[in-house]
Amino acid sequence: MESVKSFFDTLGGWVWGPVMLVFFVGTGVLLTLILKGLQFSMLGYALKQVFASHKAEDGSDHEGDISHFGALMTALSATIGTGNIAGVATAVVAGGPGAVFWMWMTAVFGMATKYGEGVLAVKFRTTNAKGEMSGGPMYYIQNGLGKNWLWMAYAFAVFGSIAAFGIGSSVQSNSVAQAIHTSFNVDPAYTGVALTILTAVVVLGGIRGIATASSFIVPVMAIGYVLGGLAIIVMNLDLVAPAVGIIFEDAFTGQAVAGGALGTVIRYGVARGVFSNEAGMGSAPIAAAAAKTDHPVRQALVSMTGTFLDTIVVCSITGIVLVMGLMSGGEFVKPELSGAALTTVTFQKLLPGIGGWVVTIGLIFFAYSTILGWCYYGEKCATYVFGEGFANIYRVIYVATVMAGTVVSLDLVWLMADTFNGLMAIPNLIALILLSKVIVSETRDFKEKRKRGELP
Template sequence: MQFLNNLVNEINALVWGPPILVLILGTGLFLMISLKFMPWRTIPRGFRLMWQGRKNEAGADGEISPFQALMTCLAATVGTGNIAGVATAIFLGGPGALFWMWCTALVGMATKYCEVVLAVHYREKDDRGEHVGGPMYAIKNGLGKKWLWLGGAFAIFGGLAGFGIGNMVQVNSMAQAMETTFGVPMWITGVVSMAIVGLVILGGIKRIGKVAASLVPFMCVAYIIAALVVLVVNFEAIPGAFALIFQSAFNPVAATGGFAGAAVIAAIRFGVARGIFSNEAGLGTAGIAQ
């Protein structure tokens, strides 16, 4: 088990090394500039379109409505990613990691927009006449057959990632909270979660869309209200928190046993990594539902 843990840590350090961090932030910034900051400028329009797309119009192309697709995507980002993900980023990278999470989110809006557009544009229909899409189909139909192996690789690694960032972190967080707060054994939470999720998934994308459209808006509102309550209760600490975040993000203080700048490197690494975990911009998963 220790060997497996060390292997995962080594791979994780390689994957989230400087080249990948530069690619993630650099690609997002390039797309944002190329789009002339359209994702920022059209936020009000986006909310209007979301409200108009609550129901799938008669004869519309697709199995679920735009609103259901959006809620399906948000179901994986609001909650554990924004709670456990942020807490882990601060624990591993210090308060400065929050700044880099903000940067990832701001430029990630363009990345997510582009990956969804590509997924919808290059989607196709399967043998049952239902739409299928995502990065693997965008690679297959957009880049040509010589890149087909890359689409297959994404599908394989995406499936494996689904077990880790897709459900293990979420269920583990719930199980620990239930055990700590109410004394419910962790295995009971796991079994109940498995049964409920299984009933939803076995119903196909239509049932997933309906459940997400019913639960996610409530979840989002509850999350925002809870966050505002925390800010109001601790309003005196807000200025100091912002000062600490910006100071930790740019001040190259030597980490324990490390070197000057190690704290900043850790803040960038874990901030960007957890930012991706929180908003999924660049992962390609949003395009699959859309």
Template sequence: MELLNSFFSAINSVVWGPVMLVLLFGVGLYLQFGLRLMPIRKLGEGFSLLWKGRSSESSDRDQGEISPFNALMTALSATIGTGNIAGVATAIALGGPGAVFWMWLTALVGMATKFAEAVLAVRYRETDSQGNHVGGPMYYIRNGLGKRWAWLGGMFAFFGAVAAFGIGNTVQANSVADALTTSFGIPAWVTGLVIMVLAGAVILGGIKRISQVAGKLVPLMAIAYFSASVVVLVINADQVLGAFGMIFEYAFQPIAASGGFAGAAVAAAIRFGVARGIFSNEAGLGSAPIAHAAAQTRNPVRQGLIAMLGTFIDTLVVCTMTALVILTSTHWLDGESGAGLTSLSFDSGLPGFGEALVAIALAVFAFTTILGWSFYGEKCFQYLFGDRAIVVYRVVFVLAVPVGAMAHLDLIWLIADTFNAMMAIPNLIALALLSPVVFKLTRDYFAGKTVLPGEDLNSHRD
């Protein structure tokens, strides 16, 4: 066990190290400039399409399983999670307030990455034996780069299937169990069983049921968390401008140690801001396009414009609210970190309610993450083992939930976190090589030309 721990620790330090962060940030920057900052310039159009995409046009209903709106909500269900609560707090605790600026920058770059992922997912998606649309990095690698690259798609699918059991299942269940035990004294095994029953009722119904639940629960939880954050910031209104000042000031200069806070250099702010930002919004990891491939749309660029909003909402809205709540309190100077820091910060603004509020938010966020990642892992498993493996995967995934809630997950977390990062390697290669396709389809769309999904363009594939 110790040998395995050391082995994966060594790999993890590389795959989540500076080189990987530079690759993720670099590919996103390349796509953003290649698109001439279109994801930023067309943000308003993205929200307009999202609103219209709550239901699909009748002509599009046979082109996917879920509405464009629910496709984004499914993707957000997997991304809005512990990273928005614990990840932001960790970034501030280790990198100082300046880390938030680099999280923002990562999100602006990541919007282009998410756009490109969704465009390629719809462009190169397929239909399985049951008539359902399937897509994601493994498909746009095989169909876009050619069959000689299929092994790279298989690598992504393997990493994704394994990571889903960790980062998207057992680790989430464990986080919920720990939060509810600490705040309300609920035994871990009770939490595990309840989540298993609730998650099973949704997951066993497939993507349509997952998207329906996500389409209602994600907006509700995001608005509730945002509203609670606004209340705290109104109470701490005299500290808000100071918080913004610290974010911009310490993004470019070191911050000295104070109280329990150890201080941080600019390099630490960049490192932890970029790392936590990517961990939170998953831009470049290749998970979200699996959900967007199921959208009821005939236009990959339209879905890309909707998909990029996931990064905006996750990091520039939800993570920012968490960061401001933390920085308008004084607890970040006490040496606290993780979800505990966020809880203390909310509790200082809402005494007697803040800790419970964070525990409930963490539970709901983690539950929806389990739903979203169940679909990601299922599609990766289906790619590797065929359509008949779907039911087996769903059952095993649901049964793993209570195990995660009660187990000590140090090694599982390490393996899952490592494989989660390794998903990015084949995905980034595909994004770079297929970027000309993204650029051309985008130019065609804004030039008023017809842009069709991949299933209508089979004869033109390389």
């Protein structure tokens, strides 16, 4: 067992090493340049499309399974999770406050990456035997790059179907069980049973059930968490300017408060940013492909807003509050505190009475929604490899790993999950670069049709 852990530890270190992080950000920079900063010029329009419900000329729905909003909420259900609470805290402690700035930079360029993924997801999606949409990196690699690249499509699908059991189910269920045990002293096994039943009820209904649940859970949990963070900021306005100032200072010096070497600040900021918003990982386009839309670009714009909401909004709240906590003295920060525990005590310190509950409840719902979203991702990857008949089998196995995650040690699972998440990104990023001309062409087509009045 130790040899297996050592293997994944080494492999994971390489996968998430400097070269890979440059690959992530570099792809975003490339797409930003060739799309002429579309994530800035069209962000306002993109946010409006989240709630738009465009119909075909005959009044019928456009081809697809779920609405723009449902697709975005399904994607956000998987991305807004423990990374927004625990991941940001890890970045601030290990890398310094400046890591928050580099998370922002990752999100800025990641929006272009997420946009590109969305365009290709809808452009190259197919309809399966059940009449449902199937799409994502494996399909735009197969249909966009051709049969010579089929091995890469299968590689992505295998990595994705395995990664879902880790980062999607067992790791998340363990986080929920531990949070409830700490706050309410409930045996993790009881939490496991309840969580398994709740998961089964939703995921066995497929994408429509997941989208319906996500469309309720994600807005409620995100708004609740953001309001808690904003309350702290408003109550401690005198700390906001110094906190933001130290984030910018430490981003380029690595010397402020908990900071260290500049390279460490950048590394943790970029790594946690990528891990949180998943731009470039290839997971979100699987949900984007299911959207009812009249043009690939429209759903891509909606997908792009997911990175904005996840990192620029939610992660920023966590990061600024954590730095404010450090600026206020930080005497409550104990050496053994890290991840979600640090975020919890910081919120409690700056918002006495309910601050800790905001984080605990947020963590529970964030993790549960991630379980739902990743089930869909893993299922689509698995059925690409084994066929549509494997869908129900995969769902049952997935639900079982939710229960397992609450009662077993997860050291190895974490290592494997990190590794397979990173491995997913390699074929996806290669495809984004090779198909970048398609992304530009579809973008130009959309803009021209809008100018002619053919699209709203």
